[in-house]
Amino acid sequence: MTYKIDVTKFPELVSQFSDFQVDESHLEYLDGKLHTLWGLGRNLVLVWVAHERAIDALIIPHYTLSEFAAQNRVDDDDPLSMIYGADERSDRSKNVLEDVISGPKQVDDVEFSHLCKLLDGQRHHIELPFAPGVDVPFVMIETLIKRYSISYVEDRAVALFDIVGFSLLSALDQVTQLNSLAYSLNSAYAKMLNNDIEISFARSTTGDGFYIWNRDRNIQANVNLYHFMHLVLADNAIARSKSAPNTTPQLRGCFHIGGHYEFYQSEGLNPTVYSYIVGDVTIELARMADRALPGQILVGDFWVNMPDWEHGMVIKIDTVQFIEKAQETLSNLKGLVLSGDHIESIKCYLSGERLEDDSFGISRFQLADKHGRLRNVYNAKVNIYRRGSGPIYLGLQTSDLGDFEIVQKEFVKPVAEMTYD
Numbered sequence: 001m002t003y004k005i006d007v008t009k010f011p012e013l014v015s016q017f018s019d020f021q022v023d024e025s026h027l028e029y030l031d032g033k034l035h036t037l038w039g040l041g042r043n044l045v046l047v048w049v050a051h052e053r054a055i056d057a058l059i060i061p062h063y064t065l066s067e068f069a070a071q072n073r074v075d076d077d078d079p080l081s082m083i084y085g086a087d088e089r090s091d092r093s094k095n096v097l098e099d100v101i102s103g104p105k106q107v108d109d110v111e112f113s114h115l116c117k118l119l120d121g122q123r124h125h126i127e128l129p130f131a132p133g134v135d136v137p138f139v140m141i142e143t144l145i146k147r148y149s150i151s152y153v154e155d156r157a158v159a160l161f162d163i164v165g166f167s168l169l170s171a172l173d174q175v176t177q178l179n180s181l182a183y184s185l186n187s188a189y190a191k192m193l194n195n196d197i198e199i200s201f202a203r204s205t206t207g208d209g210f211y212i213w214n215r216d217r218n219i220q221a222n223v224n225l226y227h228f229m230h231l232v233l234a235d236n237a238i239a240r241s242k243s244a245p246n247t248t249p250q251l252r253g254c255f256h257i258g259g260h261y262e263f264y265q266s267e268g269l270n271p272t273v274y275s276y277i278v279g280d281v282t283i284e285l286a287r288m289a290d291r292a293l294p295g296q297i298l299v300g301d302f303w304v305n306m307p308d309w310e311h312g313m314v315i316k317i318d319t320v321q322f323i324e325k326a327q328e329t330l331s332n333l334k335g336l337v338l339s340g341d342h343i344e345s346i347k348c349y350l351s352g353e354r355l356e357d358d359s360f361g362i363s364r365f366q367l368a369d370k371h372g373r374l375r376n377v378y379n380a381k382v383n384i385y386r387r388g389s390g391p392i393y394l395g396l397q398t399s400d401l402g403d404f405e406i407v408q409k410e411f412v413k414p415v416a417e418m419t420y421d
Helices: 010-019 024-039 064-074 079-084 085-101 107-119 138-146 173-193 219-242 280-291 319-328
Strands: 043-050 053-060 122-127 148-162 201-205 209-214 251-262 276-278 296-301 303-308 312-318 339-349 361-366 376-384 393-395 408-412
Touching: 010 138, 010 339, 024 043, 024 053, 024 138, 043 107, 043 138, 053 107, 064 079, 064 085, 085 148, 107 122, 107 408, 122 209, 148 173, 148 219, 148 280, 148 303, 173 201, 173 219, 209 219, 209 280, 219 251, 219 280, 219 303, 219 319, 219 339, 219 376, 251 280, 251 376, 276 280, 280 296, 280 303, 280 361, 280 376, 296 319, 312 319, 319 339, 319 376
Parallel strands: 251 296
Antiparallel strands: 043 053, 053 122, 148 209, 148 251, 201 209, 251 276, 296 376, 303 312, 339 376, 361 376, 361 408, 376 393
């Protein structure tokens, strides 16, 4: 059976069809050529360069990147190892790879040739029945090629919903609770769309929960993801109050921003149309969830660059500033309906101890995971006030954290100003 992509099921391509008038057969032709080079998942397309009616693609076995990094870790005979040290040499090789796969897949011929030599890759010339950049926009070719490649994202916001006690449930109860959580995700997604909040969320399962991220990368997209987490937890809380035992999960919610690799797994003989993520940010979230109490919301300690399209600049923003930004935009959720009741207001904040002037500070907690590695987190609270019904309180108060296993706690003074680059 001849392979043929169904572009109507590829979300990144579908979103671009409204902007460009493109002959789908052109995409199908190129995708078929890439599928052959992909070799059932043995290879990946690292970069590509455009020509008048053709492209060149740099094809390497999927293990080449790991071998390149490993070679630079163990090559003690390299004089650079004596100058910089083995650890720094390993970091430099890792940075080289991350710089390549975090950038655009489309490069110029100089960069293409350099990477061919560096990774001993093969240049494959693909003749096309159309002109790249004319008949098919470069951005659509880039989107198609990413499906056969791997990318590194430095500053992605990701939320983790983890079901408490999942492994102790019967198989039937596990399925029931996963379905309940999936419904809460879909319900929250529909509510945001109905409120004209632009989102492009993706998800992957952890086995006992879900990772959720926004395909868009900017400060508003990250804030929208945080708000999305509020709505999912609220929908779940309402469902738990009305359901029979073991049908609706109790959740831990974790949120963090960091780096990860993004790729498309094989499904049958083809790459999936939905991407998967793995890397530092997912590892941090998993370790946070291991220490979180039932019903707790944890936010990681980050300080990252975020594009701010509204002001046309890049913001260097930390966790405290991010939560303040999220609070400023909560008015966007006003009027949403939860279980038949309209939201009048929402308050989200990081918890802390009461100060002498009766205000509240912010506490930062240091956790140790099962490997003894340390990380900082914040305890988050969300209060949702509804018209006609009582408020919904999400997360745990400071007074509820007696069983929260921490190494130490410190006071963090809120920072009001953001750094612009």
